[in-house]
Amino acid sequence: MDGVAQLQKQLVDFTDSLFQEGFLDEQFNQLQQLQDESNPDFVVEVVSLFFEDSERLLNELAKALEQKTIDFRKVDAHVHQFKGSSSSIGAQRVQKVCIAFRNYCEEQNIEGVKPWHRCLKCLQQVKLEYSLVKNKLETLFKIEKQLIAAGGSIPT
Amino acid sequence: MEYLHSDIADTQQREKQHFHVLAVDDSLIERKLLERLLRESSCKVTCVDSGDKALEYLGLLDSQEIDRSTASSSFPQPSTQEGLKVNLIMTDYSMPGMSGYDLLKRVKGSSWKDIPVVVMSSENVPSRISMCMEEGAEEFLLKPVQLSDLKKQLQPHLLKLPVHPKIDITTTSNDNGNDRMIIDITMNNNQNVVVSKRKTMTPEPLERRPQMKGLAVI
Numbered sequence: 001m002d003g004v005a006q007l008q009k010q011l012v013d014f015t016d017s018l019f020q021e022g023f024l025d026e027q028f029n030q031l032q033q034l035q036d037e038s039n040p041d042f043v044v045e046v047v048s049l050f051f052e053d054s055e056r057l058l059n060e061l062a063k064a065l066e067q068k069t070i071d072f073r074k075v076d077a078h079v080h081q082f083k084g085s086s087s088s089i090g091a092q093r094v095q096k097v098c099i100a101f102r103n104y105c106e107e108q109n110i111e112g113v114k115p116w117h118r119c120l121k122c123l124q125q126v127k128l129e130y131s132l133v134k135n136k137l138e139t140l141f142k143i144e145k146q147l148i149a150a151g152g153s154i155p156t
Numbered sequence: 157m158e159y160l161h162s163d164i165a166d167t168q169q170r171e172k173q174h175f176h177v178l179a180v181d182d183s184l185i186e187r188k189l190l191e192r193l194l195r196e197s198s199c200k201v202t203c204v205d206s207g208d209k210a211l212e213y214l215g216l217l218d219s220q221e222i223d224r225s226t227a228s229s230s231f232p233q234p235s236t237q238e239g240l241k242v243n244l245i246m247t248d249y250s251m252p253g254m255s256g257y258d259l260l261k262r263v264k265g266s267s268w269k270d271i272p273v274v275v276m277s278s279e280n281v282p283s284r285i286s287m288c289m290e291e292g293a294e295e296f297l298l299k300p301v302q303l304s305d306l307k308k309q310l311q312p313h314l315l316k317l318p319v320h321p322k323i324d325i326t327t328t329s330n331d332n333g334n335d336r337m338i339i340d341i342t343m344n345n346n347q348n349v350v351v352s353k354r355k356t357m358t359p360e361p362l363e364r365r366p367q368m369k370g371l372a373v374i
Contacts, residue, residue, distance in 0.1 A: 027300050034192050034303070042192065049185050080250070084278045085185045088300045 004152035011143045012155060018140070023133050028090030047137055050089050054130055057082045061123055070116060076105050082126065091133045097125045174200040175314055180210045180247035180259065181276075186299070190246065193306050198314070207247070207254030207262075214242065216266050242271055244294075244313060249277035249284065257288055264292045274309065276301060 018024045035042040057078050064075045083098035101122035144154055177199045179190045187203040194201045204210050211217050245263060249256040256275045263273055272294035277284065285296045295309055 030300070030302060031189075034189075034196060039192065046185060046188055049188060053183075053185060077252075081183065084183060084299065087278060088183075088185050088189055 004147065004150050007143065007147040007150055008152055008155055011140075011147055014140060014143060018136055022092050023136050025090045025092040027088065031089060044141055046089060047141075050085055050091070051134060053085050054082065054094075054134075057085075058123075058127060058130065061126075065116070065120055065123060070119075072105050075119065076102060079105070079126075086130075091130075094126065094129045094133055097122070097129050101126060174198075175243045175310065175317060176200045176202070176241055177244045177246055178210060178213060178242045179203045180205075180207060180245065180251070180256070182206060182248065182251045186248065190301070193301060193303055194246075196303060197307050197310050199310065202242075207251060207256070207259035210245070210247070210259055211254075211262060213240075214263070214266070214268055215240070216262060216268070242268070244310075245271055245273045247273065247275055248299075249275050249288070250279070257284075257291065260288060260291050260293055272313070 019028075031043050031046055060078050061075065061082075064071060064078065079098050079101045083095055083102070086092075086094035086098060101119070104118050104122050147154065175198070177194050179187060179194065179201055181187050181190060181203070182205050184205075187205065191201045191203055202213065204213055208217070245259075245268075247256040247259050254262075256277075260273050260275060263269065263271065269292075273292070274295045274297060275288045275293045276297045276299050278299040280298055288296050297305060297309070
């Protein structure tokens with residue numbers, strides 16, 4: 001029983017920290033509330049889709065920014081998608097850097113200079129925030145798995 | 157496994173009585189979320205990933221209207237239009253190819269024009285919202301859509317069904333400005349509607365106008 005209580009505390013503390021540090025927002029709570037006996041793996045399923053989709057988008061973005069003439073509308077479309085999906089799972093920090101990215105892309109025609117290098121920097125930030133939240137979520141799921149394996153249940 | 161004829165008939169009956177929502181969004185994550193939200197709200201859901209697929213499903217593609225018998229489709233097309241029942245369409249606004257707005261226009265100009273269409277967007281653009289509302293959208297919801305918004309949205313529609321699933325609704329009606337009545341409508345296990353009223357002093361505005369969730373009130 002000690003092991004279960006410890007894991008539960010670890011889970012609660014870790015989850016709290018993710019919210020406090022802004023990695024996750026209220027939307028993630030919404031996802032958790034949609035998980036029940038008939039949909040026991042809902043959160044993991046949605047988050048897995050997010051990981052797959054994000055990796056695809058990051059590849060597309062890298063490719064788009066490597067082009068001789070950058071199609072900023074395409075870049076914007078990808079970032080818009082990324083913003084949407086991160087918002088849907090509550091990945092707040094990813095969403096924020098996506099918004100900043102779009103703002104930079106929109107500034108493109110100031111003095112006719114396309115801020116390509118800034119876009120590249122934005123992409124690096126998105127990549128970073130994404131890998132951070134991916135790491136955090138994978139850790140979260142690992143603790144949940146351990147808790148269930150130890151015979152405990154996830155506190156609501 | 158053998159099924160009694162009456163069981164199949166019962167299922168078909170229940171199928172007809174389910175509130176059927178056609179959900180349109182190019183994002184797989186959004187479709188998964190929406191499907192879950194809608195099933196949680198006791199709806200039957202069909203998801204498609206584009207406006208074109210939605211039109212195809214509704215039998216509104218030009219090729220289908222010209223020649224139904226030879227139109228190829230990935231859906232099990234009903235042999236007659238009457239076989240297909242859609243109670244509500246929920247569509248994302250920004251989609252590659254046909255936008256949610258374009259889809260809205262096509263639906264409103266077709267035999268499906270009386271079906272309510274809800275448009276969703278992650279962007280709060282007032283001109284976009286009024287454009288959709290003017291084109292006949294039932295509602296414009298900001299993403300991510302919350303379960304509570306959805307239930308509020310579906311509530312009046314679900315009540316119109318001849319036999320509706322177990323729902324717990326709280327509606328406020330403004331009796332005389334100071335006293336507010338809360339009407340609880342629930343269904344008990346015998347499928348009987350139980351209506352009860354109670355007074356409350358907490359003010360809750362009755363919102364029948366399209367809600368613009370997320371718009372700042374300055």
